[in-house]
Each structure stands twice: as C-alpha cells, then as structure tokens.
Amino acid sequence: MLQIKEIDVYYGAIHALKKLSLEVEQGSIVTLIGANGAGKTTTLKSISGLLRPKTGSIIFKDNDISKVAPEKIVGLGISQVPEGRRVFSTMTVMENLEMGAYLRKDKKGTEEDMENVFTRFPRLKERRKQLAGTLSGGEQQMLAIGRALMARPQLMLMDEPSMGLAPLLVKEIFSIIKDINERGTTILLVEQNANMALSIADKAYVIETGEIVLQGNAQELMNSPEVKKAYLGG
Amino acid sequence: MLEFIQQLINGLSLGAIYALIALGYTMVYGIILLINFAHGDIMMVGAYVGFFSISLLGSNIIVAMVFAMVTCALLGVVIEKVAYRPLRNSTRIAALITAIGMSLFLEYVTLYFLTAQQRVYPASAFPLHKYEIAGLVISNKDIFIIVSAVIMMIILQYIIKRTKTGKAMRAVSLDKEAAVLMGISVDRIVSITFAIGSALAAAAGVMIGLYYNAINPLMGIIPGLKAFVAAVLGGIGLIPGAMVGGFLMGILETLVSGYWSSMYRDAVAFGVLILILLIKPTGLFGKNTGEKV
Numbered sequence: 001m002l003q004i005k006e007i008d009v010y011y012g013a014i015h016a017l018k019k020l021s022l023e024v025e026q027g028s029i030v031t032l033i034g035a036n037g038a039g040k041t042t043t044l045k046s047i048s049g050l051l052r053p054k055t056g057s058i059i060f061k062d063n064d065i066s067k068v069a070p071e072k073i074v075g076l077g078i079s080q081v082p083e084g085r086r087v088f089s090t091m092t093v094m095e096n097l098e099m100g101a102y103l104r105k106d107k108k109g110t111e112e113d114m115e116n117v118f119t120r121f122p123r124l125k126e127r128r129k130q131l132a133g134t135l136s137g138g139e140q141q142m143l144a145i146g147r148a149l150m151a152r153p154q155l156m157l158m159d160e161p162s163m164g165l166a167p168l169l170v171k172e173i174f175s176i177i178k179d180i181n182e183r184g185t186t187i188l189l190v191e192q193n194a195n196m197a198l199s200i201a202d203k204a205y206v207i208e209t210g211e212i213v214l215q216g217n218a219q220e221l222m223n224s225p226e227v228k229k230a231y232l233g234g
Numbered sequence: 235m236l237e238f239i240q241q242l243i244n245g246l247s248l249g250a251i252y253a254l255i256a257l258g259y260t261m262v263y264g265i266i267l268l269i270n271f272a273h274g275d276i277m278m279v280g281a282y283v284g285f286f287s288i289s290l291l292g293s294n295i296i297v298a299m300v301f302a303m304v305t306c307a308l309l310g311v312v313i314e315k316v317a318y319r320p321l322r323n324s325t326r327i328a329a330l331i332t333a334i335g336m337s338l339f340l341e342y343v344t345l346y347f348l349t350a351q352q353r354v355y356p357a358s359a360f361p362l363h364k365y366e367i368a369g370l371v372i373s374n375k376d377i378f379i380i381v382s383a384v385i386m387m388i389i390l391q392y393i394i395k396r397t398k399t400g401k402a403m404r405a406v407s408l409d410k411e412a413a414v415l416m417g418i419s420v421d422r423i424v425s426i427t428f429a430i431g432s433a434l435a436a437a438a439g440v441m442i443g444l445y446y447n448a449i450n451p452l453m454g455i456i457p458g459l460k461a462f463v464a465a466v467l468g469g470i471g472l473i474p475g476a477m478v479g480g481f482l483m484g485i486l487e488t489l490v491s492g493y494w495s496s497m498y499r500d501a502v503a504f505g506v507l508i509l510i511l512l513i514k515p516t517g518l519f520g521k522n523t524g525e526k527v
C-alpha cells in the first residue's frame with residue numbers, strides 16, 4: 001500500500017533521514033520504533049507532505065506522492081494523528097471532528113462517522129460541546145484519533161499516541177488502534193514505547209539517527225536480543 | 235448626564251467604523267501574524283470606490299458600499315498574493331516592511347491619479363436627517379453606520395462560528411500544520427481572510443466618507459492607526475476584542491473631543507496604545523501567554 005524508497009530528508013544542513021526505506025502492506029499494522037530524535041516524526045511528516053524528501057520516492061497505491069501538496073494527501077486516503085495530539089484547543093470537540101472531515105462532501109456519511117466516533121469514544125460524546133483544550137491528555141488523544149478517522153482514511157499514521165499517558169490509558173489506546181485496524185484501516189504506528197507497539201504490530205522497523213537498522217516480524221523483533229537490550233529495558 | 239449620553243451616541247458610529255477596520259487587522263494577524271500596515275489604505279481605496287460609484291454611476295449608498303467591498307476584497311487578495319505570500323516564510327520584519335511599502339504605494343498611486351484634493355461625498359447619496367428623542371439627537375447617518383456595521387459583524391460572527399470555512403480559519407490560526415493535515419489549504423484560507431478583512435475596511439471607508447463628508451488619499455493613515463490601537467486594545471488576533479476595542483476607541487475619542495479638546499483626540503489613541511503595551515500587552519481579552527506585538 002505504501003512504499004518509501006530511499007528517501008533523504010534534511011532540515012537545512014541536518015541530514016535527518018538517510019536513504020530510508022520502508023513498506024506498509026494493506027491491512028497491517030506496521031510500527032516504526034526508535035529513540036527520541038531518531039527521525040520517526042520526520043518520516044511521518046514526509047509521508048504527509050509536510051516535509052519534502054530531497055531524493056527518493058514515496059509510493060502510495062502506485063502513485064508517487066512525494067511531490068503532492070500536503071493538503072491533498074488527506075484526500076488520497078492518508079490521515080495523520082500528529083505527535084502531541086495537536087487538537088484545535090479553542091474549538092469544540094465536534095468542531096475538531098468536523099475539521100477531520102474537512103474535504104468530505106457527503107454530509108450524511110460524515111454525520112454517521114461522527115456518531116461512530118462517539119460510539120467508540122463515549123467520553124467525547126459527553127464532552128462534544130466542550131473546548132478541546134479543556135480535555136484531559138487521554139481524551140485529547142482520543143479526539144486526535146477520532147479526528148483522523150473522520151476522513152475515512154485507508155492508511156492512518158500515528159505519532160507516539162501513548163506519549164504522556166498513564167499506563168491504563170496507554171493500554172486502552174493500543175486496544176483502540178488494534179480495533180481500528182481490524183475494521184480495515186492500515187496503520188503505520190510510530191512509538192518509543194516499543195513493547196506495546198511490538199505487541200500489536202505485524203511488522204516492525206527500528207530507526208536510529210535517520211537510518212533503519214533492523215526490520216522484521218514484530219514478534220521476532222520482540223524476542224531479538226538487540227531490541228531487548230536497546231528498547232525493551234533488557 | 236444627557237450630554238454624556240449624547241457623547242456616547244456620537245462615539246458609537248465612529249466606534250463602529252473603527253471596529254470594522256480593526257477586524258481586518260486582527261483577522262490577518264490571527265492567521266499570519268502580520269500587521270498589515272496597508273489596511274488603512276485599503277479602507278481609503280474603498281472610500282474612493284464608493285465616492286465614484288455615487289458620483290459617476292449615481293448608485294445609492296448601499297450599492298456603493300457593496301461595490302467598494304467587492305473591489306477591495308479583490309484588492310486585498312491581490313496584495314496578499316503579490317506582496318505578502320512570497321515572504322510568508324521569511325522573517326516577520328521583512329513582511330512588516332513590505333506592508334509599510336504597500337501602504338505608501340497605495341497612498342502615492344492614489345495621490346498621483348486623483349491628486350491630493352479633498353473630495354466631498356455627494357450629499358445626494360445620503361440626505362441628512364436628525365432625529366430628536368428625549369433630548370438626544372441622532373442622525374440617520376449615525377443610525378445607518380451603526381446598523382450596517384452591526385449587521386456586518388453579525389454576519390462575520392456567523393461565518394467564523396458556524397460555516398466550514400470559518401471553522402477552517404480558526405483551525406489555521408490555531409495550528410497551521412495540524413490544519414494542513416486536515417486537508418485545509420492555508421493559502422486559500424489566507425486569501426479568504428484578506429478578502430473579508432478588506433471588504434470590511436472598504437465598508438468602513440464609505441462610512442468615513444459619510445461621517446466626515448470628505449475623503450483624500452491619505453485619509454487611511456490616522457483611522458488605520460486608531461483601528462490598529464483598537465485591535466491591540468481588544469487583544470490582537472481576537473475578533474470580539476477588535477469589535478469591543480473599536481467601539482471603545484470611538485467613544486473615548488468623542489468623549490475627549492467633547493469634554494476636553496478635539497486637539498487631543500489623536501494623542502489619546504496613542505496614549506491608549508502606550509498604556510496597554512505597558513500594562514497588558516495582550517489586550518483586554520488576551521490571555522497573558524500570547525505573543526506580544
């Protein structure tokens with residue numbers, strides 16, 4: 001579904017991604033794990049078009065999207081749940097969800113999807129008229145996920161959804177991700193919480209200073225000594 | 235007391251005008267953090283378009299206002315595209331200097347083609363009537379200015395609060411990158427913001443023509459600066475702040491002229507600016523975390 005082929009991404013003189021390649025198969029959960037500053041967010045931003053690779057290509061369903069304007073990428077079927085949630089703080093929960101469906105013209109389908117989001121996240125329903133900035137961290141994460149779902153994406157990019165959440169909430173978020181995937185959405189999940197990410201993923205990539213250093217079946221990586229040592233606390 | 239209420243009434247129409255201009259400043263600032271110094275001059279162009287549609291085409295005041303609004307909406311969009319957009323990612327000072335340049339450009343092009351001569355707004359466009367109610371005098375001009383400004387503000391609030399485009403404008407002003415991830419085109423939203431802000435300024439220009447009866451190519455400077463102070467007073471970037479700030483500035487100015495001397499009315503505006511910047515740079519409605527102007 002998505003193939004990143006040897007992309008190089010720079011911030012000015014900083015070479016943030018070095019010939020990075022990865023592939024996400026339709027219907028799967030693929031995780032990209034790595035330490036802080038490794039280049040995970042940069043990878044997702046490149047897919048969403050917010051950053052432009054200097055070389056290489058990003059193929060989504062057989063089309064190179066590496067030069068497509070970022071606001072057009074959502075329309076192709078790729079939504080992102082950005083790092084730090086980035087909900088629109090002085091807009092209500094409902095308005096945030098409406099923004100997720102910004103490009104959609106089918107009013108009825110959009111309303112149905114909003115109901116679906118509320119069914120999935122009853123706490124958002126209770127707070128639908130509340131400003132997003134007044135929600136707790138966990139609720140904001142749910143809102144960010146709901147907002148991305150409102151675009152009916154085929155591929156959902158998630159940037160550290162567990163960041164800053166209490167362990168119980170982290171578990172809840174991961175089971176939601178698994179559920180979203182089981183209902184047909186392909187997922188590329190970026191995480192520092194390698195343990196949790198590997199436990200729900202089909203395939204995993206490990207990134208270090210802008211390079212993929214390991215890749216393979218998530219289950220196998222979880223048991224590999226290198227990964228255990230570097231990312232799973234021994 | 236009656237005298238005081240009379241001054242308040244007089245201040246309302248001037249305040250409504252400032253509020254309309256202040257809205258454009260604040261909306262543009264809210265979206266791209268630029269103080270559009272050419273905004274007062276767009277107002278001036280609006281005043282001229284209104285003037286010529288009355289004097290040359292014989293249109294009535296409402297048609298003249300609509301004409302001015304449409305013309306200036308286009309002008310605002312073009313100015314943003316040509317002058318500001320190429321600098322969107324440069325330093326803010328570069329954009330600010332460009333805005334000052336654009337302001338001078340509009341002033342001197344108008345001076346060149348239309349000369350510095352004052353033009354008197356055709357009285358035929360709006361025969362003056364004064365009404366006396368319980369000892370208070372109000373003119374049909376004041377009523378027209380206040381009512382049409384309030385209608386425009388209600389429409390604006392409706393657009394911002396209820397329409398998809400208005401919500402997208404708020405989203406862009408809160409977080410551009412997140413807005414782009416929703417599929418919102420920032421360029422489009424910036425264009426719409428300039429169009430709306432410039433249209434409101436144009437309406438204010440026609441109103442100033444009515445209010446002072448005369449217009450000239452440099453007429454945008456002082457009201458522009460006062461409306462800017464109004465926007466800062468309300469909290470730059472905040473739409474309700476611009477409305478309240480505009481009315482406050484208009485009322486304050488009339489009170490100063492009425493009770494003190496009209497010589498001080500301009501000085502007061504800048505006194506207010508200095509005071510806000512000293513005491514609460516984020517303005518009356520601003521949170522103290524906001525960025526300072």
Ligand SMILES: Nc1ncnc2c1ncn2[C@@H]1O[C@H](COP(=O)(O)OP(=O)(O)O)[C@@H](O)[C@H]1O
Pocket residue numbers: 011014016034035036037038039040041042043
């Ligand atoms: N806006 C930026 N300007 C300059 N360097 C950046 C910027 N954003 C990220 N970087 C650098 O790029 C590298 C990768 O960052 P990032 O993709 O955010 O890492 P991660 O998401 O894995 O924590 C880091 O070294 C970081 O310092």
Ligand SMILES: [Mg+2]
Pocket residue numbers: 037040041042083159
């Ligand atoms: Mg990151």
